[in-house]
Amino acid sequence: MTQRTKVAVLISGRGSNMEALVRAAQAADCPFEIALVLSNKPDAKGLEIAAQAGVEALCVDQKPFGKDREAHERAIDAALRERGIEVIALAGYMRILTPFLVDAWEGRMLNIHPSLLPKYPGLDTHARAIAAGEAEAGCTVHLVTAGVDEGPILGQARVPIRPGDDDHALGVRVLEQEHKLYAATLATFVRGL
Numbered sequence: 001m002t003q004r005t006k007v008a009v010l011i012s013g014r015g016s017n018m019e020a021l022v023r024a025a026q027a028a029d030c031p032f033e034i035a036l037v038l039s040n041k042p043d044a045k046g047l048e049i050a051a052q053a054g055v056e057a058l059c060v061d062q063k064p065f066g067k068d069r070e071a072h073e074r075a076i077d078a079a080l081r082e083r084g085i086e087v088i089a090l091a092g093y094m095r096i097l098t099p100f101l102v103d104a105w106e107g108r109m110l111n112i113h114p115s116l117l118p119k120y121p122g123l124d125t126h127a128r129a130i131a132a133g134e135a136e137a138g139c140t141v142h143l144v145t146a147g148v149d150e151g152p153i154l155g156q157a158r159v160p161i162r163p164g165d166d167d168h169a170l171g172v173r174v175l176e177q178e179h180k181l182y183a184a185t186l187a188t189f190v191r192g193l
């Protein structure tokens with residue numbers, strides 16, 4: 001079998017998208033492997049999930065770096081390079097990146113966002129889509145560039161907004177689609193490298 005692309009998943013919390021990627025990578029024909037799960041928060045639930053799945057789970061705690069986000073990112077970058085990581089998948093990584101990491105991984109860092117970008121970048125996407133009377137919501141996988149939730153779109157999945165939906169109900173249905181979309185889009189992306 002040809003070498004699979006080494007992917008690191010960066011998380012800050014629950015890690016359900018990370019878990020979906022780890023599961024997808026268990027398929028024999030998956031073109032990527034999840035070689036590392038890295039969190040900026042020591043209490044991220046996803047770290048336990050990754051370790052239980054037999055994936056290296058590493059915390060590069062942001063606390064000791066204080067406000068120096070670039071120094072924190074340099075520590076992350078060193079951990080990624082030591083392990084021969086080729087692609088980063090951000091999955092609920094809740095810290096705005098500096099140009100250092102964005103530039104260092106240009107064209108090789110993906111993110112998933114729970115809206116149909118360019119609509120609703122940022123937080124509270126589902127509540128905002130419902131309040132605006134949208135007929136549909138969804139999720140987007142895109143390449144990471146300097147602007148938050150900007151960058152070329154690699155894939156999207158659409159989810160109808162039903163009468164009576166609140167942000168929780170909608171969020172649950174979008175999340176199911178996120179898990180499928182991220183694995184499929186990442187596979188297509190790494191096949192094209």
Ligand code: GRF
Pocket residue numbers: 011013014015016017018091092093112113114139175178
């Ligand atoms: C997801 O909704 C993702 O789109 C957004 O943050 C959330 C992370 O959830 N970027 P999880 O940690 O993957 O469960």
